[in-house]
Structures are given as C-alpha cells and as structure tokens.
Amino acid sequence: MTVSATLAANEAVAARRAAGQEVLALGFGEAGIPVHPLLRQRLTKAAGQTGYGPVAGIGPAREAAAGYWTRRAIPTEADQVLLGPGSKPLLFALLHAAGGDVVLPKPAWVSYAAQSQLLGRDPIRVPVPAGEGGVPDAEAMDAAVREARAAGRDPRIVVVTLPDNPTGRLASEQSVKALCEAARELDLIIAADEIYRDLVFEPGAFPSPAAWAPERTVTTTSLSKNYALGGWRVGAARFPASPLGERLRESVRGTASELWSSTPMPMQHAAAYAWSDPQELVERVALARNLHGSVANAVAEVFTGAGCEVMPPQGGFYVWADFAPLRDSLAARRGIATGADLTRVLLERFGIVVLPGSAFGDDPEALTVRVAVPGIYGESDSERLAALVSGDPVEMPWIAEALEGLKEKLQALTASE
The missing domain is CATH 3.40.640.10 (Type I PLP-dependent aspartate aminotransferase-like (Major domain))
Known part of the structure; x- marks a missing residue:
C-alpha cells in the first residue's frame, strides 16, 4: 500500500516549493478557504475537553x-x-x-x-x-x-x-x-x-x-x-x-x-x-459555493479552450479533463501515451500538479486528469478570504493571473518544440 495519490500530490507541491521551483498546485482536494472565526471560537472554548x-x-x-x-x-x-x-x-x-x-x-x-x-x-x-x-x-x-x-x-x-x-x-x-x-x-x-x-x-x-x-x-x-x-x-x-x-x-x-x-x-x-x-455559517457556505463554482467553471473553460473534452462541473471543486482529442499531437511532440506520462510532463516541464485519471480507476491509457481548483484561490489567508467574499472571484488579480498562466502552459504543452 502506497501513500494516497492526493496526499502524495500535496507533498510533491511542498517539496517543489521548498526547492524554490515554480508550481501550480491543482492536485490536492482541500477546500482552500479560511476557517470561520465562530468555528475557531467554538474549538478554542472546547479545548479543555480532553x-x-x-x-x-x-x-x-x-x-x-x-x-x-x-x-x-x-x-x-x-x-x-x-x-x-x-x-x-x-x-x-x-x-x-x-x-x-x-x-x-x-x-x-x-x-x-x-x-x-x-x-x-x-x-x-x-x-x-x-x-x-x-x-x-x-x-x-x-x-x-x-x-x-x-x-x-x-x-x-x-x-x-x-x-x-x-x-x-x-x-x-x-x-x-x-x-x-x-x-x-x-x-x-x-x-x-x-x-x-x-x-x-x-x-x-x-x-x-x-x-x-x-x-x-x-x-x-x-x-x-x-x-x-x-x-x-x-x-x-x-x-x-x-x-x-x-x-x-x-x-x-x-x-x-x-x-x-x-x-x-x-x-x-x-x-x-x-x-x-447557524445563519453565519450558512452564509459562509453560500460564499464558498460561489467561489468553488466560479473558479471551477473558469478552469473548465481553460481546458476546453486547450482542446480537451470537459464535463461542466456541478459541485465540489474539481474539474475532470480528457486530453483524448490531443492524443496524436501529445504522442508526437511529448512522447505521451498514458495518463501518468501526461501528468509527469505537466509537472516536470510546466510545474502543473494534477492527478491522472488512473489514480481514480480510469484506464492507464486514458489521458484524463483530475484538477482541484482551490490551489489558485490565493497564497495567504487574506487573499483567500478576499476571493471568498468577492462577488466575482475570477476577477481577483491572483486568480486571473493563475488562469492565464494555466492557459499559456496548456497551449505550450501541444506546441512544437
């Protein structure tokens, strides 16, 4: 039994960042928003319950x-x-x-x-x-x-x-x-x-x-x-x-x-x-739902624009992208034949961390990847909170920059050497 693919992806991100390498962390399924203060208070109040x-x-x-x-x-x-x-x-x-x-x-x-x-x-x-x-x-x-x-x-x-x-x-x-x-x-x-x-x-x-x-x-x-x-x-x-x-x-x-x-x-x-x-937390979940939905749909559009087949996301914070329409060009230009090949190239050449569909039971030859979008909500709690309360999260400068960077990297993936 090896370490879970999702947790291994998170550790890979930490290792690359510690080495000063560029990384676009889209592999780990963590919600990526700050803890509500009222929940912190409840936990603090109960800390003595041992x-x-x-x-x-x-x-x-x-x-x-x-x-x-x-x-x-x-x-x-x-x-x-x-x-x-x-x-x-x-x-x-x-x-x-x-x-x-x-x-x-x-x-x-x-x-x-x-x-x-x-x-x-x-x-x-x-x-x-x-x-x-x-x-x-x-x-x-x-x-x-x-x-x-x-x-x-x-x-x-x-x-x-x-x-x-x-x-x-x-x-x-x-x-x-x-x-x-x-x-x-x-x-x-x-x-x-x-x-x-x-x-x-x-x-x-x-x-x-x-x-x-x-x-x-x-x-x-x-x-x-x-x-x-x-x-x-x-x-x-x-x-x-x-x-x-x-x-x-x-x-x-x-x-x-x-x-x-x-x-x-x-x-x-x-x-x-x-x-x-409680109403305060219901409102927080509504904000989270808007953040996840807005960014997930924007990420799906980026992958669709790159030539992938993408099922529009309906919940959570994941995008499932299939590079099958690009199989011939990926094989010819990058030597990619499997989902593992694809995710390795995305990581090593472009600093993009995603998980292959095979980690989720898809066929190894399938060129499917799972993308976890919270990795671009922000680098700090202040950025993530600003994205959370924003009416249009994809317009936040750091999210817009990450989306544009992802678009450029995907275009470069299939470009001639």
Whole structure:
C-alpha cells in the first residue's frame, strides 16, 4: 500500500516549493478557504475537553447531525448517527462491517479502492452513465455483480459519491433511482458519500439514495469540504432505521471502539455547532459555493479552450479533463501515451500538479486528469478570504493571473518544440 495519490500530490507541491521551483498546485482536494472565526471560537472554548467520550459521539453532536440531515429531507434520529475522526475511517469501518466485495463507479475517489484492498478485496469497477459521475450505471452494475457472483465472488456494498470526486458531476435523479432499484434487487448496501452535498452549484432537488432506498443506504458527511476543516478530522455516518442499519451501526461502533475509541472531544463540540446550521455559517457556505463554482467553471473553460473534452462541473471543486482529442499531437511532440506520462510532463516541464485519471480507476491509457481548483484561490489567508467574499472571484488579480498562466502552459504543452 502506497501513500494516497492526493496526499502524495500535496507533498510533491511542498517539496517543489521548498526547492524554490515554480508550481501550480491543482492536485490536492482541500477546500482552500479560511476557517470561520465562530468555528475557531467554538474549538478554542472546547479545548479543555480532553476526556474520552461515547464511542458513537456525544449527544449534542449526534442530535445536531440528525437535524442537519432532517433539514435536507432525510429524516434522522440521533441514535441513527455515529461520529468518527473524519468520514474516511467511517467509510473504512463500514466496508469492514459489510464484508464481501465492494462495487465502485469508474472513476471513483482514490481511497475507496485502497480501503477495499486493505481489506483484501479488489474492487469491482463499473462505468458511470455517460456524462455523469459518482454513481455506477445500474444495468452495467447488475451485469457485473451477477458475473462476479457466478465466478464465486461476494459483492455486498456499492459506494457512490454525490456530487462526485473526481468528476465534479452530480448524478441525475434517474440514475440514482435506477441504482437504488438495482441495489435492492441485488441485495447490496449503498454507501452514499455526500461530503460535497452543500457545495452543489445550482439549487434544486438533491438525489440522495436515502430517499429511494432508505432501508439500505448509509450516508456519510463531514465538515472538511463545506467548512474547509479537513485537518480537524470529524465526520458523521447516518445509518438506516432498519434491522440492517442497526446491525451495521453496531458493527461500525465496535470497530470504532478498537480503532479510534472516540472522536476528539473538542471537534465534536465544534461539529455540534456547525451541524446546527447557524445563519453565519450558512452564509459562509453560500460564499464558498460561489467561489468553488466560479473558479471551477473558469478552469473548465481553460481546458476546453486547450482542446480537451470537459464535463461542466456541478459541485465540489474539481474539474475532470480528457486530453483524448490531443492524443496524436501529445504522442508526437511529448512522447505521451498514458495518463501518468501526461501528468509527469505537466509537472516536470510546466510545474502543473494534477492527478491522472488512473489514480481514480480510469484506464492507464486514458489521458484524463483530475484538477482541484482551490490551489489558485490565493497564497495567504487574506487573499483567500478576499476571493471568498468577492462577488466575482475570477476577477481577483491572483486568480486571473493563475488562469492565464494555466492557459499559456496548456497551449505550450501541444506546441512544437
């Protein structure tokens, strides 16, 4: 097992900067905005809370998380909620509780496959519907699961991401409904990673699997993306109010008791405040949504202008770009034949850090890359805060300069030597 591709990219950026080399950091999925002062205050106030808490989490934090989901049309009671030090360990514990093989969309966030492999299981990858992301195509999943079972494998859980990392797309209601129907027919648990839910750019109904398969959907979230609190490490899982949900929650709680004992107490108090949706934080998330959407769409336009195929981003802060239309010129001029070749050249020749699609399960020969846009929000908290509160973030001088620099570098990528 190697270091996660996203974390490795972050370390590569730090190393290049320490060596005084130019770098355009578009590889690491960190939200890139300053912490709201009220959240800092809550954490500071709770800093003295050093005792172990309940394995599932303190009552106020679980009640706040239940209210968070209930206000988003997923009725939830506090006893359905379990907290953890980030949603990542909760997902791992859930895969462990489910047992059997894991079905993933293709492409999918890097850690899903890695966690499956840590449990000794190679994931079953299923392509997403055309133009979408985060959810396997239901018909293809049905065929893949039946084929796997005929070969002696034991698929038990499918993981979906809404909206998606790496594609930045939000699966359609039609695709989510079809997935739920197929999961019920195949008796699959659905793990719905909705960590980017509050960062969907356009308002409208959110297609959570919990709405159409409530008895078998476990939903996860955290504060790391909407409030940019990745380093604080606090997340929550909502288990269905069904016998299956109760069994899964107890299994995950048992795993938690042996792995992390309890979520850090100060973080739980901050989370209890954040998940109550106070108006000041609701307004902060709205600003973040505008920043991410504005810059992601501007970055998508730059890649489209360079000749790439790009699916317009719909949520989160990622752009998925396919250099396939440029394959011949890239091969002839740069010797690029794979996604890894492409990202190596972008880094070594142009100082651009992005991740190859193969890191997310795409074919190695595919010339796809995932671009994380917060790397150009600013070099300091003051710049990032100015971008956050700006009505038109792409007009901020440092963001406009970064976009222009990216455009020039991409043009140079396919230019003659």
